[in-house]
Each structure stands twice: as structure tokens, then as C-alpha cells.
Amino acid sequence: MSIEQNIREISRKLLSDGVVDLIIGYGQGTLPYATTPVFIRNADDVEQLIWNPCCTNNLALYVRRELEQANKKKDARPLKIGVVTKKCDAKAMVELIRENQLKRESIVVIAVPCSGMLDKAKLHKRAGDRELLRVEVSGSEVILAGRGFEIKVNRDEVLRDNCLVCKDPESLPIADEIVVEKDDYKKPYVEDDFSDVKEHEKLSPQERWAVFRAEFENCIRCYACRNACPMCYCSECFAECSQPRWLGGSVELKDVLFFQIVRVLHQAGRCVDCGACAAACPMDLDIRKYTRKLNYDALNIFRFETGVSPDDKPLLATFSIDDTQEFITEPE
């Protein structure tokens, strides 16, 4: 049995036993490197569920949305959702539970042992920006094919960066149903020393701003980063707030950079590093470079990691009397 069949089997059972009303998982996409989220309410439809190394979207986003919408309806039976969950989805759900956005009892976590997801941008780069018509994964090899070319690449080299630093992707912080099948490929693990962040910090402020500006002045303000992010759930985003209006309508620096700075800052102590923002960005902006700084600070200053346990309070909702003061300006 494959992971995929295992997922289907669990989902079929959950639906036909009436344990859950809805399964959120991944279905076949129309592009060779894409899957699309599917919503299954009927046990007969579980064949739509698939599993492959292109299941990049973070489903926690949909879980929160569906529950919120269901809870708006009065007198409705509380909705229960089964979620096909890889580690980053689980971490996001942990954070959402912590922030009272999800109830643990409303979800059934179908824990899938993930072996890392493929990075769309890396695939395209490896194919020399030629169009990909077929992406085939077998073991530690990925075959990229298009009109008149077929190349084999090492799977390790086309994984997303956040997958490389993901430790123990097979052990999830929350799980109810466990997919016991395993992929025969084992993803490499690179210990996250935040060397990229430290390297960036060595630049001068002018250089750092130049890097930041050169990246984000290309933002088209489509808000895909925000909307793909499981942690961006504000019912009114500051970007759209009209009283007061924080953000102008233009794509000039004062608006795009301001939007990106504040959106990223809102992830302080919350970002689960699932890579959804960067994957969603149609302009391929390196958003993760900046959210990682926040994770680095959380770890470095507060010894805090997101997505570990649903029982603690969020980092910024608590404080300690002994918190760091080194950044405070003293008049003398």
C-alpha cells in the first residue's frame, strides 16, 4: 500500500463512520508540478485524494476558514474536519489552536510522513526555464521533461529550502490518524544554523536596504503571500483598513515596502516557516529571508520555537519580567 492509498483508506473510514463531515486534502492538479486542495464530503470521492512531493499548499488555512464559516451558521451541528497533514500544516494548526482560532476537537489530523516538497522555482531553474510538461519522482531522482528535453536531477537539490531544515518531518506535534506507510526516499536534514540570516546581518544598513528594496519593489500587491499564509487570518487586514487608511493605493515604495514590512512583522513569534508565502508569490520574491529573521530572534532571544505544543500561550501574548532590555535606549 502506498501513502496515497493509506490516506484514502483512513479518509474513507472517517467519512463513512461519520467521524468527520469533511476531508481536506490534495487532489490532482493540471500542471505537472502542482496539486490543488480538494474538499471531500462523500466517502465515495476519496479516490480524488492524492499524495506526492508537490503537496505544497498549507491546508491549515482552509481548516480555519471552513470552521469559521460553519460556526457562523446558527443551530448547525459543529463541523468536524479531517485534514491531510504534513508537518508544516500541523505546526500551523498548533499555532492556530494556541491563538484560539481552532479547536483541537474540531479537527482530525491525518498525519502523513512527509519527505519534503519540491520547489517549483528550483524545478524551473533546473530545466533552464523551459516549460515543464512532466515531472516524475522516483526515489531520490526527479525527472524533468518538456519539449525536446528530459533531464534527471537529484531530488535533494530541488526540495524547498524550508523542507531541508525541517527536522523529523515524520513526527507531528498533533496527530489523530497516522499514515503508517513510508516513502522509500529519506529527505536530507540540514541543521538550521540561520547562517543566511547571520550572513545578511554582516552587510551595511545601506546594503541591506538595497537588497530589501530590490526584492520587494517588484511586489504587485496581489496579496497572495498574505492569503496563502495560514497565520494571516485577521478579519480586517491593515492593508485594507479604511479608517484609518494605513496604506495608499499605489505600487510605489512607500506602499509596497510598507505592506511587506508590516505583514512580515505580524509573523513575529508566529511564523511556522511552511514556505507558503514564498511559494504563492507570483513574482518569486524571497519573503522567507525576512520571516526567518523573526524566527531567528524568537529562538535566539526567547528560546522559542513555533508549532511545538498547542498548550502554551503564543510568544507575544506573554512576557517575563526578565525579558531582554539590551535594545532600550538609555539617555546617558
Add this chain to the structure above:
Amino acid sequence: MKLIKKNRLKDFLNTLMNYYDVFAPVLKHKKIRFQKISTPEEVILEYSNTHNKPTELFFPQCEVLFEVDLKENIPEQPPKPDKPVIVFGIRPCDARSLQILDKVFHWDGVDDPYYFARRNNAILIVMGCTEPRSTCFCTSVGSGPMDHNGADLFLTELPEAYAIEPVSEKGKAVFEQVNDLLEDATEGELKSLAELTRRAEQMIDSEVNLNGLSDKLRGMFDHPVWDEFHLSCIGCGTCTYLCPTCHCFDILDEKKGNYVRRIRFWDCCMYPYFTLQSSGHNPRPTQKQRVRQRVMHKFQYFVENFGEIACVGCGRCILNCPVNLDIRSILKRLMEVKG
């Protein structure tokens, strides 16, 4: 029709740059998009299509309509373009999308001055598509990879040269300007041009039958099929902001100190705030209505208003949707269900 040898293309562009501001596909931050060029070397010729829509040259994401200094109280109009513009290397689908935008910005016989100031100032040198992408479905929406509609000059890449054909009066004038660089085509080259055209059309393997869709959609506003599509949509603006025919905008007055300006900028029907009224009521409260609006606008309302589908089949939305919500799948499903 004449030919321009590939090694003379640089001279061709240089000649054009003497008379015009030339916009062409360039690589800007990992993506190919149209920008004003200062040397022919910047131009990228091997591209299936630009990442961003070229219609942004005519209807930019944000433009100042006027500005006022409150101390002097005199509104200032933005400066008019002083040099005619050539857009070099635009694909037939995108050239067609400009014809669609022309209709929108000429609604009820009134020209939008900002759009047409740029539009009438520009000459389109269209580059035929010899290598369409798998997501291209231009043939399904009444066009094709070698569609001359909307072009002023039409270029087709042959093995060693570009075939160049003037299509409009404007195009003929440019044709004269560069005449020295052109050569006559041989019999064999004419043949290979015809062959290429045929081949390109065959290469479009993604086809959606849209016969009668707009009539069918007219009665489908409340159809249960609309409950299926929006679930995976995250409500971002990727599809609309990359779509060459999407043209919805918002207008805002911005003030800082004594300086006031009115700007017009793209808006997007995928956002809840697009239709939020000041009373707090939102006629499109969920993503279901928003996704339906986008499909209906392109394939029904637009057909009713302007007699044409507002989609050119460029496939940008398919390639870039973060959740792979494919417009072709939606259309196929809509064609399947009983109206």
C-alpha cells in the same frame, strides 16, 4: 512581406530607437516583463510569453490622474508622452487583449483620456508564437498563435530570419522606416513560414469548447455548480493582476501636507473589499460570489456588453495560481453541467 535576417535585428531595433521609445521583453528580477529598453542587447527573444501582462504599459497598475498643490491650487495634469512608442515582441494574445481593453475604455463612445493617450501613441510589433505553452488556449477563444488581429507589424521567427509583415497603416510607416534592412523572401522561406504557422496552431493542445457558453451562463447565476470552484481559492489577486484583459480599478485621493493627488490603481474582484459598501453591506460576501463574478464577467457579461469573450487564452492565471485553480477546468465543468 519581407525578411529581416537575425543578425540584423540589432540594427533594426537601433533604427527604431532613433524614432521611438521602444518597449520590449527584458529580464527584470527573475521575470520577463516589458520595459523601455536603452540597448537592443537587453531584449530577451527566447520567451514563450512575458510574465507580467503587457497591457500594464497602457493601463498601469497605478497612475496619477491629476495632482494639486493646495497652496497654488492649480491642478496639474500628468505630462503627455513626447515620443511615439513601439512595443516590440508582444504576443498575438496580448495584442488582442488590447483590442478588448479598447472597448472597455471606449464604453458608450467616451474615450478614457489616460488610456488612449498611451494607446494611440503606440505601435505594436507582434511576434508570432512558434512555441506556445501547454497552458495556452488561444484557439479556444477565437484567436491563435499567429493571429494578426491587433498587430501593426507582424513578425514570425524563421530559422535564420524574421518574416515581417505590415498589417496596419501605422505598421506600414514603420516598415518604410526600416526598409533598408529588409530583404525579399525566397520561395523556400515563404513555404517554411506557412509550415510554421500550421505547426504552431497544431501545437496548441489545450482546447476548451466554449460554443454557446455565454448563452448558457445567462441562466446559470444560481446554479449549484458554483459551489464547487471557490473552495480552494485563497482570494489573492494573482489571476487578475496578471490577466491581460482584467481592467477593474479603483480611484483614491491621497493627501500629504499641501499636496493632493488623485490616483487610479488596479483593483481585483477576488478581494472582499472590492464590493464592500460604506453601509457595511457586501453584495458578494463569500468567495463563491467572487469566483462566479470573475468567470461570468469574462465569459458572459462581457460577451453581452461587447460581443466578445474577455479572455485571450494566454494561460497566465493557470501558470501562476498558488492553488492551481485552473480556468480551463472551470470552463469544462460549466460546459458539462445541464444549464
Add this chain to the structure above:
Amino acid sequence: MKQNNKPEKEKTHKANPDWEPRIVAFLCNWCSYAGADLAGISRLQYPPNVRIIRVPCSGRINPLFVVKALADGADGVLVSGCHPGDCHYISGNYSARRKFVFLKHFLDYIGIEPERTHFAWVSASEGERFAKLIAKVVREVKKVGPATHFKQDNCDVN
């Protein structure tokens, strides 16, 4: 498409030695604002570069306010509240402190010099401390000169 052809009004501090920074100060109502008041009543001299915005508590400060001030043309920002332990609302400044760590480090990381963003504690009785603090902040901001981060020739409306 560049629209605004207004002449560039900005002068660098090198070109213009008389340049004075504009600094936005968010002061908590209970301590720092009263401290500023005391500095005024006591007729203490301090540089006139700060524009004070009174807020109920330093915990009220959304990092957005600080970024907005910088994006709209402030050369520096100061946030000041009660000393730890003295918050009128018991723990507002403790919560604020956690936020500010991230904010200060993050702005530094993207390239907004740390000399521009300041967080401090000033109590209601510390008029002199307030005057000294402002002097220091102004000194620091002057070191790095006018903020040009968000300026672009077509949106510079200062």
C-alpha cells in the same frame, strides 16, 4: 510610468548643514508624557525636533505605527513608556517590550539603521531624563542623516 516631475526638495545633511531631523515620539500618557510635561514646566532645554503623539500605554503601540511614521517621512521614531514594573495597566509595557525587540531587530535587518528607532523608559518624575533622552535621540538620528528609505522620485511629496 513616472508622473511627478516636481523638483527634488530633499537635501542631504551633507549638502545642508542646517538640516534638522523630524522625529515622531509616541509617549505613554501616564509616565513619559508626564515626564515631557515636567521637562517643559521645569524649563529644561532640549532639541525641538520631536513631534509628540500621546498614547494610553506603550503597549498600545502597534509596530505598524512606527513603520508608518518612517514610511511617511519621519527621520526617527521614539517610543517611550513607564519603567518596567510601573505600568498603569500593570503589564502593558512588558508586552510592549517583547514586540519592540522584534521590531527593532527587524528594522535593523532590512536596513533601517538602529539609530532611527528608539525605545525607552521615562517616568513622570524624570523631566531631566526626558530632556537628555531627546538630546540623545536627536544626536543619534543626526548621525545617520535624513531618512530616504521610502523615497522614490515619483512619490516624494514632502
